[in-house]
Amino acid sequence: MLFIHCDYFFYSATKPTKVAEKISEECKSCAVKDVLVVFITVEKIDEKNYEEVAFRGVKEIVEMFNRLGVKGLVLFPFVHLSEEAGKPEIARKIIEEMYNQLKNLNYTVYKAPFGWEKIFSLTSKGHPLAESLRIIRLSKS
Amino acid sequence: MLFIHCDYFFYSATKPTKVAEKISEECKSCAVKDVLVVFITVEKIDEKNYEEVAFRGVKEIVEMFNRLGVKGLVLFPFVHLSEEAGKPEIARKIIEEMYNQLKNLNYTVYKAPFGWEKIFSLTSKGHPLAESLRIIRLSKS
Numbered sequence: 001m002l003f004i005h006c007d008y009f010f011y012s013a014t015k016p017t018k019v020a021e022k023i024s025e026e027c028k029s030c031a032v033k034d035v036l037v038v039f040i041t042v043e044k045i046d047e048k049n050y051e052e053v054a055f056r057g058v059k060e061i062v063e064m065f066n067r068l069g070v071k072g073l074v075l076f077p078f079v080h081l082s083e084e085a086g087k088p089e090i091a092r093k094i095i096e097e098m099y100n101q102l103k104n105l106n107y108t109v110y111k112a113p114f115g116w117e118k119i120f121s122l123t124s125k126g127h128p129l130a131e132s133l134r135i136i137r138l139s140k141s
Numbered sequence: 142m143l144f145i146h147c148d149y150f151f152y153s154a155t156k157p158t159k160v161a162e163k164i165s166e167e168c169k170s171c172a173v174k175d176v177l178v179v180f181i182t183v184e185k186i187d188e189k190n191y192e193e194v195a196f197r198g199v200k201e202i203v204e205m206f207n208r209l210g211v212k213g214l215v216l217f218p219f220v221h222l223s224e225e226a227g228k229p230e231i232a233r234k235i236i237e238e239m240y241n242q243l244k245n246l247n248y249t250v251y252k253a254p255f256g257w258e259k260i261f262s263l264t265s266k267g268h269p270l271a272e273s274l275r276i277i278r279l280s281k282s
Contacts, residue, residue: 002221078272080273119267120264121264123261124260126260128158131219133221133223135224
């Protein structure tokens with residue numbers, strides 16, 4: 001996961017790919033201010049225990065959210081942070097699960113559509129904690 | 142290296158860190174249209190042969206540049222693509238070397254200041270090739 005604390009973030013889903021989820025018209029684009037954007041790549045290794053990955057992902061996000069004191073969250077499926085990307089159906093499941101957990105915890109959270117080509121636009125905050133990487137490593141047991 | 146084909150890219154260096162390079166006032170910020178932005182993380186393993194890394198990095202950039210038919214390039218030092226980031230002085234050397242090689246090849250290339258806190262703003266093109274990851278793996282010999 002690549003975290004970017006943004007002054008402004010916008011996305012617009014332009015075209016579905018083969019693995020696109022069905023979305024309603026109002027979910028196709030979104031513009032938000034002062035958010036933590038989480039670019040998420042699910043890797044092959046994460047398929048072994050997607051529940052643990054989702055749970056620990058949420059934990060990391062919540063920690064950073066509290067540290068930064070931002071207003072909202074955007075989960076942005078992004079396959080380009082690893083050369084070992086996992087199966088799209090598992091990736092979608094994990095991101096969906098993270099989204100649901102964050103919603104249940106009452107965070108203001110948006111989820112960019114999975115499997116769509118997307119234009120995005122961002123302005124980073126630029127402070128020392130504005131960008132960071134978090135890799136979830138599954139426990140061996 | 143994370144490649145993002147941007148409609149628009151802007152950066153502004155706001156504050157030097159301990160490893161900041163000296164820069165003139167006019168290099169502190171830059172706004173460009175239709176560019177390939179290359180977010181670069183140099184890893185520990187790259188320190189073994191920085192010349193090969195720089196050379197192969199340039200090769201990858203040129204290939205993508207030609208494929209996309211963009212107008213310019215931005216090299217953006219970005220330490221957040223790996224948990225195994227290398228020494229700042231080597232990272233700076235590699236990025237500097239890549240910049241010089243690209244300039245010598247007559248590409249329109251900008252280099253964001255190394256070791257500065259930076260605000261950046263981008264709008265991605267959003268087509269299937271607009272984002273991609275390239276990892277340079279050193280040959281074992």
